[in-house]
Amino acid sequence: MKKMLTLLLSAGLAATATQAISGPKEDLEKFRTHFEQRFPGIQLDDFGNGPYALDANKRLQWEDMEEFPPYDVYVDKGREIWETPFKNGKSFASCFGKDASKVRPKYPHWDKAAGKVVTLEGDINKCLKANGEKPFGWKKGKIAHLGAYLGYEARGKKLNVVIPNDPKALQAYEEGKRFFYAKRGQLNVACADCHVYYPGQRVRGQLLSTALGQPTHFPVFRAKWAKKGKGDGMGTLHRRYGGCNKQVRARPFKAQSKEYRNLEFFHTYMSNGLEINAPGYRE
């Protein structure tokens, strides 16, 4: 009970105080200004390069890596998945349209009829099921390969999440925002603590990236995810959310849970106008 109370106090109050006075547009302006003032001289799109935008040495190593990026093979696998017909003869194009470059920029979006935030991964599995195919796993493997291809095809297009003036959509946005700013886990740390208040600084050896620009390059190839037992290196945004929740000893939510979809809605909206540069490489 006591713990509940502290959680409510630390998380709830701070969020409601700001909630009443600002809408998405004002939030975005403040968010942008914060990073522009904190990192003068960094171009908006460069925030999409995470820690590599903030540290010259890391940037050099990363640029070397980008000569022969380890995600290339997964972009190819994703293309194959996109092009291979289902057993019924149709393919992903029957759900998403023929132009693969136009898919990624539509996500995430508010689905008025369903009353929920829809993600790319959600629609990939919806498409598979509608065509009598087995859905992919949510966090890595084929779903990330297809995502990598669709991201690659959409490179250079801008993130443009729309928060419609619909009370339910605004509520989903507010929930995502609250999640982002709430202290969480045994360690009592919020997403914003690490990625708004201390980016550019190091936790142990790791340079923290800005929340601005994080959603531009997912799915991502992460060297750490290419180690034994972790998969082939590729992972979705929700996989990363789970990892960051675990770091503060909070129980992660399920990938594609309402909590993470709403978080993605807020988090991606905050990066509106930045170029998609998926898939990214991270150490």
Added chain:
Amino acid sequence: MTKLTQRLGDTATALALCTGLVFSAQAGAADLEAGKKIAFDRTKGNCLACHHIEGGKVAGNIAPPLLAMKSRFPDKAKLRAQIWDATVANPNSIMPPMGRHRILSEKEIDLVTDFIHSL
């Protein structure tokens, strides 16, 4: 405790004794070493995640380096309170509340406090 106070007939002495029990004025070398271990251990205090501390490897730079602590915290109880719950001094602190969230036990916090105070 009440008995002891009565026997001594002097509350001041009893209080002195009492604090003496919690914070031994001079922590032994073994205790300091134990405190250091807890402070550095990633699964325990992990203070190095954010603070530079003499002798620690791969320290983060989110927080002020922990040095000259006796001049910063002449009162060891205040240092312990900061470690026990950093959100009292700064409600928005990123520093985990080691005691309030039971990240460390009371005994472990005593050991870490002694070690940090010795820096």
